[in-house]
Amino acid sequence: MNSTQSMKSGRNLRGRIGASARARRNGINVVANVVTGLAALLALSLLVYLLVFLLIKGFGAVNWDFLTKPPGAVGEAGGGIVTSLLGTFTIVTIASLLGVPVGIMIGTYLSEQAAAGSRFANIARIAVNTFTGIPSIIVGIFVYITVVKPMGNFSAVAGGIALAIIMMPIIARTSEDVMRLVPGSIREAGLALGIPTWRVTVGLVLPAARAGIITGGVLAVARVAGETAPLILTALGNEFMPTDWLASLWQPTDEVTLRILKYARGPYDVWHEQAYGAALVLVVGVALGALLLRLTTRGRGTRIQ
Amino acid sequence: MKEIVDEKQKDEAEAEPLQERTEGAPMVGLERATVIDTAGASAVVPPGRSRNMGDLLFGGALRGAVWLFLAILAGIVVVLVAQAMPSIQYSGLSFFTQEAWDPVNLKFGAAPFIVDTVIVAAVAMLLAGTIGLAAVIYLVEYAPRWLREPVAFLIELLAFIPSVVYGLWGLLVMSPWLQQNVQPWIQQHLGDIPIFNGAPYGVGIMAASLILSIMLLPLIVSLSREALLLVPDSQREAMLALGATRWEVLRHAVLPYARGGIFGAITLSLGRALGETMAVAMTIGGGFQFPKTVFDQGYTLASIIANEFNEVSSDLYLSSLVEAGLILFVITALVNVAGYFILQRMNRLHRTVARKKA
Numbered sequence: 001m002n003s004t005q006s007m008k009s010g011r012n013l014r015g016r017i018g019a020s021a022r023a024r025r026n027g028i029n030v031v032a033n034v035v036t037g038l039a040a041l042l043a044l045s046l047l048v049y050l051l052v053f054l055l056i057k058g059f060g061a062v063n064w065d066f067l068t069k070p071p072g073a074v075g076e077a078g079g080g081i082v083t084s085l086l087g088t089f090t091i092v093t094i095a096s097l098l099g100v101p102v103g104i105m106i107g108t109y110l111s112e113q114a115a116a117g118s119r120f121a122n123i124a125r126i127a128v129n130t131f132t133g134i135p136s137i138i139v140g141i142f143v144y145i146t147v148v149k150p151m152g153n154f155s156a157v158a159g160g161i162a163l164a165i166i167m168m169p170i171i172a173r174t175s176e177d178v179m180r181l182v183p184g185s186i187r188e189a190g191l192a193l194g195i196p197t198w199r200v201t202v203g204l205v206l207p208a209a210r211a212g213i214i215t216g217g218v219l220a221v222a223r224v225a226g227e228t229a230p231l232i233l234t235a236l237g238n239e240f241m242p243t244d245w246l247a248s249l250w251q252p253t254d255e256v257t258l259r260i261l262k263y264a265r266g267p268y269d270v271w272h273e274q275a276y277g278a279a280l281v282l283v284v285g286v287a288l289g290a291l292l293l294r295l296t297t298r299g300r301g302t303r304i305q
Numbered sequence: 306m307k308e309i310v311d312e313k314q315k316d317e318a319e320a321e322p323l324q325e326r327t328e329g330a331p332m333v334g335l336e337r338a339t340v341i342d343t344a345g346a347s348a349v350v351p352p353g354r355s356r357n358m359g360d361l362l363f364g365g366a367l368r369g370a371v372w373l374f375l376a377i378l379a380g381i382v383v384v385l386v387a388q389a390m391p392s393i394q395y396s397g398l399s400f401f402t403q404e405a406w407d408p409v410n411l412k413f414g415a416a417p418f419i420v421d422t423v424i425v426a427a428v429a430m431l432l433a434g435t436i437g438l439a440a441v442i443y444l445v446e447y448a449p450r451w452l453r454e455p456v457a458f459l460i461e462l463l464a465f466i467p468s469v470v471y472g473l474w475g476l477l478v479m480s481p482w483l484q485q486n487v488q489p490w491i492q493q494h495l496g497d498i499p500i501f502n503g504a505p506y507g508v509g510i511m512a513a514s515l516i517l518s519i520m521l522l523p524l525i526v527s528l529s530r531e532a533l534l535l536v537p538d539s540q541r542e543a544m545l546a547l548g549a550t551r552w553e554v555l556r557h558a559v560l561p562y563a564r565g566g567i568f569g570a571i572t573l574s575l576g577r578a579l580g581e582t583m584a585v586a587m588t589i590g591g592g593f594q595f596p597k598t599v600f601d602q603g604y605t606l607a608s609i610i611a612n613e614f615n616e617v618s619s620d621l622y623l624s625s626l627v628e629a630g631l632i633l634f635v636i637t638a639l640v641n642v643a644g645y646f647i648l649q650r651m652n653r654l655h656r657t658v659a660r661k662k663a
Contacts, residue, residue: 029550033447039439040448043522044456047463050474105370113367124371126645127378133573133641134634135580135607141630142381144614145388168374198363226467229582229611236615257469257583264473264587272477279470286465 058280061273067281070241071259075268081278083241084259087156088282090248091235091255092225094160095167099224100217102164103171107213110172111179112201128176131169139165140230148234156253159235163224170223174216178209218290225286228257237262256282381634389628391621400628406593408618413625417595419632421603424596425510425585426578429517433578434571436518437525444526445533446555457530464523472587475516480507480588483515488600503598508590510603516584525574532566532651533559565651572644580637582607606633 065080072079106128114121143162148154182205190200206213237258242248256278263275392400396413399405403414444457484507495501536559544558560567590602591612604612606629617623 025550025553029552032552032555033443036439036443036447039436040443040456040460042436043440043460043463043526046519046522047459050463050466053474053478054470102370102373105367106374109367109371113364120371124375126642127375129645130638130641131378133576133580133644134637135582137580137582137607137610138381138385138630138634141388141610141614141627142377142384145384145627146380165377168377172374196357196359198359201363222465226465226469228467228469229586229607232611233614257467260469260473261583261587264469264476275473275477279467279473283466283470 054276054280054283057273057276058278061277062280066274066277071239075266075270077270079274081256081259081274081281083238084254084256084278085281086242087235087238087253088225088256090156091159091163091231091253092221094157094249095163095224096217096221097164098160099164099167099220100171103168103217103220104175104213106168106172107175107177107179108201108206110176112197112205125176128169128172132173135229136162136166136227137229137233140233143230144233151250153250154234154236154252155250156235157249159231159253159255162230162234163227166227166230167220167224170220171213171216174219175209175213178212178216179205181212182208214293218293222286222290225289226257226282228261231255231258232261385627385631385634389624389631392624392628395621396625396628400625404593404595408622408625411619411621413621415606415625415629415632417593418604418606418609418629420595421510421589422579422605422607422633425514425517425589425603425605426575428514429521429578430571430575432514432518433521433525433574437522438529438567440522441526441530441533442555445530446551446559457526461523461527463519464527468520468581468583469587471516471520472584475512475584475588476508479516480512483507483512491599500598503600505600506590506602508588508602509592509600510589510596511599513585513589513603513605513608516588517578517581520581520584521574521578524577525570528570528573529563529567532563532570535566535651536562565647565654569644569647569651572640572647576637576640576644579605579640580607580633582611586611606630 065078067080067085068082069078069080070083071081106124110121110125110128114124139162143158143165147158147161151158186204186208187200190204191197195203235255235258236252238252238254242251242253260275260278260282263271263278266272392413395411396403400413400415401419402416403412404417405412405414406417407413440460444453448456484505488505488507488511491501492503492505540558540562541554544554549557585605586608589604589608591604591609592602593604594601596603610626610630610633614623614626617626
């Protein structure tokens, strides 16, 4: 389509501009087309390569034992990552319980309550928008100093708090954005009936923006489930299966990304293979989780577009 | 309707003078937006009217959440500064200028890490920026229409692979490959030049820069694609009608228009490049000196924290690492705030046009 367009434009100019100039201009265009196309191809093939590589390498390591057994003896075959899976689940759950409500509340405030030109809201908005770009390890340092050090122990709770802080601005940003897309007429209709503002927000605006808020939440959970750096400073990792789940919340906790890190750096081929397996489980698990959440919540609530 | 509310709220929030808002955009929504100012969502309760109990509680709770977040942010700054204080007092300016990282003898000079951070981020930005922008140009201007969305979506999928997985691949696959194939070749053919004359370890600044550039690709693609999509088609059609080729349209009608957005995209990606931790920590090898050759190992500010934090032997060492974190925080915060304002400005200029297009 593009080449026909440029040919057409060339034809229109015939008579005014010489054939050589036209050829040169078209030549540049073709070169640009090819060069940019190659760049896109390179980017795409990197992705395909990485995914295929991960699938092939990881698939060999993943089996029932791998998913259900705790880590085996150091450097020997066998053993699995069930402790890491449990730890990731625990930490991400803690993070979601803390981070999701606060994030949605911030987004709701910015979209529904912030007065026009309010300085407080502006500062909050800048904070929310820029905080997502702050390296997560900074949050790790903060939680290490304020939670881990006073408690005298690395723990799942500390890891959860760190991830919750990382989630808050991501969720706040997306929920503000989608709530802004809810038409003002919906709010006005509610207010015209004499419904108080807070019930308009909770009963009309939030349900209308529901699908978007859930998508934002899923993205945030997916993002923190892959975090490693802040967890090194907060959850630390653990070799043993917790015996008492409740008590284990306050103890060093293993985590899939930490396990990948440990195995990747280790000297054993078995570990490397298991690291690929754990990476595959992580990527597929997060993708499946996100998909599942999307499917179960699809079609209810929102009809704004 | 949605566009009016959206537009009005954004503009309201930014509290820009009206003239600013109209610049470069046919002002269809302006009058309507001004009207909504008094009846929109954020002004639904007139200031004088007494609110009911529910409103007070609900509003208080929401405001409380915002305060909590701001308090955490302030807390991060306070905690970092307080914990870095011993190091700031102990090392002073030499922290920024000295090439000496010797925790045993309590010597802390982080200058090499700052240099490494800049080198790794710069090389990665150069590679990812060039390839990413070229790919985006193809995806928005050249590719067949049916190909555009799916390919863009696929490339953006790269962003969902966790950092540690990139690190895993970079450490176990790419670094050995560099060590066996690429680096010996460089050594052999360019070894006469001092910066190419070193021992090929595989892991090091070269590996870290490469892995980081792969990770930056999806970010650059998605952000700058948005900027190019905001350019109204009328802009392209006008050039095409003059008989321009696609390339000329791009050069003279699209890129100048999208300049601000692309600049914002680059800025935000730079923030990410400076702060990326795990993949870099896994591939950069670890070294405390200024890099002398392209093969050298090193540490960026983020990666030394990740790798050394649990190894600290003294309070002063911990404090020095926190100071490194503080420097990183200040740099990335500045870059991100700058990126935010650039993108904000671009969005304000182009919003109306883009909405009409959609």
